[in-house]
Amino acid sequence: MKRTLVLAATVGLLALQGPASARDLTIISWGGNFQDAQRTSYFAPFTAETGIKVVDDSWEGGVGTIRTRVEAAGDPGWDVVHGEAEEVNIGCAEGLYEPIDWSKIAEKDRLIPQAISKCGVGAITWSAGIAYDQDKLSPGPTSAADFFDTQKFPGKRAIRKGPKYALELALMGDGVPPEKVYETLSTPEGVDRAFAKLESIKSDLLFFESGGQAIQLLASGEATMVLAFNGRVTAANQTDKRNFKFMWPSSIFAVDSWVILKNSPNKEAALKFIDFASRAEQQKILPTLVAYGPTNTVAASELAPEVAGEIPTDPKNLVGALALDANFWSDNIQPLTERFNLFTAQ
Amino acid sequence: MKGRGSGATAVLLLPMLLLLAATLFLPVFLMFLESVRDVEVRSALPQTLSALSEWSPSDPLPEAAYSALRDDLATSDPSVTGRAASRLNIALPGARTLLIGAARAFAEAAPSDDPKTVLVGQDPRWGGAQPWQTIVRVQGPWTDEFLLAAVDLRRTSDGVATIGGGLYRKIYIRTFTVAIAVTGLCLLLGLPVAAFLASLPRQRAVPLLLLLMLPLWTSVLVRAMAWILLLQSSGLVNEVLMALRLIEAPLTLVFNRVGVLVAMTHVLLPFMILPIYNSMRTIPRRQLLAAGSLGATPPVVFRRVYLPQCRSGIAAGCLLVFATASGYYVTPALVGGGSDQMLGTFVQLAALRYSNQPLAAALGVVFLCLFLAAIGALFLLLRPMKTLGAELARG
Numbered sequence: 087m088k089r090t091l092v093l094a095a096t097v098g099l100l101a102l103q104g105p106a107s108a109r110d111l112t113i114i115s116w117g118g119n120f121q122d123a124q125r126t127s128y129f130a131p132f133t134a135e136t137g138i139k140v141v142d143d144s145w146e147g148g149v150g151t152i153r154t155r156v157e158a159a160g161d162p163g164w165d166v167v168h169g170e171a172e173e174v175n176i177g178c179a180e181g182l183y184e185p186i187d188w189s190k191i192a193e194k195d196r197l198i199p200q201a202i203s204k205c206g207v208g209a210i211t212w213s214a215g216i217a218y219d220q221d222k223l224s225p226g227p228t229s230a231a232d233f234f235d236t237q238k239f240p241g242k243r244a245i246r247k248g249p250k251y252a253l254e255l256a257l258m259g260d261g262v263p264p265e266k267v268y269e270t271l272s273t274p275e276g277v278d279r280a281f282a283k284l285e286s287i288k289s290d291l292l293f294f295e296s297g298g299q300a301i302q303l304l305a306s307g308e309a310t311m312v313l314a315f316n317g318r319v320t321a322a323n324q325t326d327k328r329n330f331k332f333m334w335p336s337s338i339f340a341v342d343s344w345v346i347l348k349n350s351p352n353k354e355a356a357l358k359f360i361d362f363a364s365r366a367e368q369q370k371i372l373p374t375l376v377a378y379g380p381t382n383t384v385a386a387s388e389l390a391p392e393v394a395g396e397i398p399t400d401p402k403n404l405v406g407a408l409a410l411d412a413n414f415w416s417d418n419i420q421p422l423t424e425r426f427n428l429f430t431a432q
Numbered sequence: 433m434k435g436r437g438s439g440a441t442a443v444l445l446l447p448m449l450l451l452l453a454a455t456l457f458l459p460v461f462l463m464f465l466e467s468v469r470d471v472e473v474r475s476a477l478p479q480t481l482s483a484l485s486e487w488s489p490s491d492p493l494p495e496a497a498y499s500a501l502r503d504d505l506a507t508s509d510p511s512v513t514g515r516a517a518s519r520l521n522i523a524l525p526g527a528r529t530l531l532i533g534a535a536r537a538f539a540e541a542a543p544s545d546d547p548k549t550v551l552v553g554q555d556p557r558w559g560g561a562q563p564w565q566t567i568v569r570v571q572g573p574w575t576d577e578f579l580l581a582a583v584d585l586r587r588t589s590d591g592v593a594t595i596g597g598g599l600y601r602k603i604y605i606r607t608f609t610v611a612i613a614v615t616g617l618c619l620l621l622g623l624p625v626a627a628f629l630a631s632l633p634r635q636r637a638v639p640l641l642l643l644l645m646l647p648l649w650t651s652v653l654v655r656a657m658a659w660i661l662l663l664q665s666s667g668l669v670n671e672v673l674m675a676l677r678l679i680e681a682p683l684t685l686v687f688n689r690v691g692v693l694v695a696m697t698h699v700l701l702p703f704m705i706l707p708i709y710n711s712m713r714t715i716p717r718r719q720l721l722a723a724g725s726l727g728a729t730p731p732v733v734f735r736r737v738y739l740p741q742c743r744s745g746i747a748a749g750c751l752l753v754f755a756t757a758s759g760y761y762v763t764p765a766l767v768g769g770g771s772d773q774m775l776g777t778f779v780q781l782a783a784l785r786y787s788n789q790p791l792a793a794a795l796g797v798v799f800l801c802l803f804l805a806a807i808g809a810l811f812l813l814l815r816p817m818k819t820l821g822a823e824l825a826r827g
Contacts, residue, residue, distance in 0.1 A: 146784075147784075148780075148783075148784025148785055149784070149787050150783045150784035150785070150787055150789065151784055153787070153789075176514075176518065176528070176787060178514075179510075179513075179514035179517055179518075179528070179532050180511055180514035180515055180517075180518060180787075181509070181510050181511020181512075181514050182511070247765075247770060247773070291770070292687055292769070293687070293769060293770040295765045295766055299766075302660075306664050306665075306666050306667075307665075307666055308664055308665055308666070308687075413529055416521075416528060416529075417521060417525050417526045417527075417528050417529050418525050418526070419785060419786055420522065420525070420782075420785075420786035420788060421525050423781060423785065423786065424596070424599055425596070427599055427770075427773070427778070428596065428597040428599050428602075429770075430769070430770025430771055430773075431597075431599070431602050431603075431606075431770070431771045432597075432771075
C-alpha cells in the first residue's frame, strides 16, 4: 500500500514537472492563413535545420496581454511573439522583452532600417488601405478623397472599429499630403478635422472587428469600399478568384517585429529562430504564400515580379503611401479611441 | 450533539467558502485595489518628487528638479521607468515619448552637461510646467482618478467636471438596455416553449430538450458568423422576404442593434427555457383541471394558478440570462455596429490596447456596483425567494 502511494506521488510529481522543464520553443503569431504561411516558410524549416521543436499559437495583440504574462513572474509560457510596432515599442520601454543581441543576427545589414530596434527584429511589412471590387466598381476610386465621396461612388464604406488607419485616411481624404498627416493629427484642430471628415459619411459607415470581416463585407457587396489589409485582398483574389483591387496610393504601411519575452526559458533557441527568420533565403518564401513583404532587402530583390508587385515595399507601391507612426499611436491610442467610440455612439 | 452537527456543517462548507474566497472575493478585492493604486511614478521618480515637493506651478521650476530627474532616470530600472512612462501617458498623452526620450538623452549626454539644457534640448516641452505638474499630480500612492474616469468625471482646480461627451455613462446604459431587452425577448420566446415542453410526457420532452441544448455545443463565434450570413443584405432572410414581395429593398438586419438582439437571444434562450421548464414540471396537472372545473377560464388559470408557481423558475431564468447578457462581448463585437458595443469591449480596450489596467479595473468596479443593484432590483421585482420559501414551508 505504502509503495503504491510513493509510486503514485512520484508519477504525479513527474507529470507536474515534465512539461515545465522541457517546454518547446513557443511562437505566437496572428493565426489564419498568415500563420500557415509562416509555418511553411519559417517554423517547419527551422525545426528541420536545427532539430529544435516549435509549438505555435495565435493571439489577438495588445501589449496588456504580454504584460500579464511577463508580470506573472517565472516562465511567461510564450517565447517569441510576432507583434505590431506599437506593442514592440511600449513593451520594450516597459522591459517586457529581452533586448536583442544583434551580433547573433547574421543578416542584420541586409534588413530595412525600420526592422532594427532594441527589442524587435522586423518580420514583415504590410499595408492597410482602400480596397474595392473591380467587378462592381469600374472605374474605381483613385484617391483617398473618393472614399469620402458618396456622390461619385454611392454605397457603404467599412472601416475597422478604432481610430488607427481611419483618422489617417480621413485626413488624406481631406487633402492632407501623407507626409503631413501625423503632424496635423498631433494638433487638436487636426483631430477635429479628421473626425469631421468621418462624420461627413457617417450614415454610410460600417464598422468591422477583424480583417477577415472586411473581405467578407466586400465579397457580399455589403460595402462598396473597405479599409483592408493588403495580404487579405491578394488572398481573396487568389483563392476565391475575386477581382478585388487594393489601392496603394494613400495606403498606410507598417513593420511587424519578432520579440522575445522577458524570462523566456528558451531565450537562446528564440534568438536562433529570429536569426533564421531574418535570412533572405527564408524570407523570400513567405510573400509567395501571403502578400506581406520581407524586411530583408536581398529577399525583396529576389522576388518574382508578379509576387513583388503585391507587396508594400515595392517601390511603385510606396508612391503616395504613408508610414505608420507607432510612436504617435502609442502616445495617443487611448484618447483617440475614446473619442472614436463617442463618434460611433452618436 | 447539536454542536457537533453544526461543526460538521462548517467543515463541509469550508471548501465552498475557500473556493468563493479564492475565485470571487479575492479577485474582486484585487480589482478594486488595482483601480485606486497609483505607485508607478513614485517608485520610478522619488528624487524628482521630493525636489518638487515645495513647488507650485506658478513658481519657476527649482533647478534641482532637472538633476533629480536625471538621477532618477539613471538609477531606476528601465522597466520601472517604462511603467512610469505608461502611467504618465494616461494623464498626459505624449508623456510616454517625453520620459523615454529624456532617459535616452541623459544616457547619451556627458555627466558634466547641464541637465536642464539636455532635457529642453531633447524636447522643448520640458521647459514648460505641464510635464512636471503631471508628475506631481500622479505621485499617488492612492488615486480616485480612474474611478472618476470610469463615470466620466475628472478632478479640476475647482471640484469635479464631466469629461467630454460622457462615453462610459452611455456604455453602462447601453449594456443594461441590451441585457434587459435580451432578457425580455428570451422570456417572451422561452415561456411558451417551456410550457409546451412541460406539458409533454417525459419521454417525448427529453429529445426536444436535447435539440434545445444542441446550439450550446457550437462556439459563440460560429453562431455569430452564421447570423451575419443569414441577416446580411444579400442573406437568406432578406432574399426570402424579397422573393415573397414583402419588402422592396433589403432590410438592415445586421451590424446594428437588431443583429445583436437576434444573435444574443439565440445564444441565451436555453438558459431561460431550462429553469422555467424545471419549475413548470413540478406543477400538478390536477390543480389546473381543478381550477378549470371551478369555473376559471384558461387565462385566469394561467395567470393565477400556473404562473405564480413557476415564478422561481422565471426568476432564475431571468437572472441567468440578464447576468450572462450583461457580460457579453464577442457577439456584439461581431454582429453589432459602432453603437452596439457593450462594456466588455471597453474593459478589453483599456486593459489590452491602452495599457491602462487601472481604468479597466475601475470600469469593472463601477459595473459590478451597478450590476449588483440591478440584480437586487430584479430580485425584489420577481421575489423568487418568497415563492421558494413558500414551497419549502409547504414541504
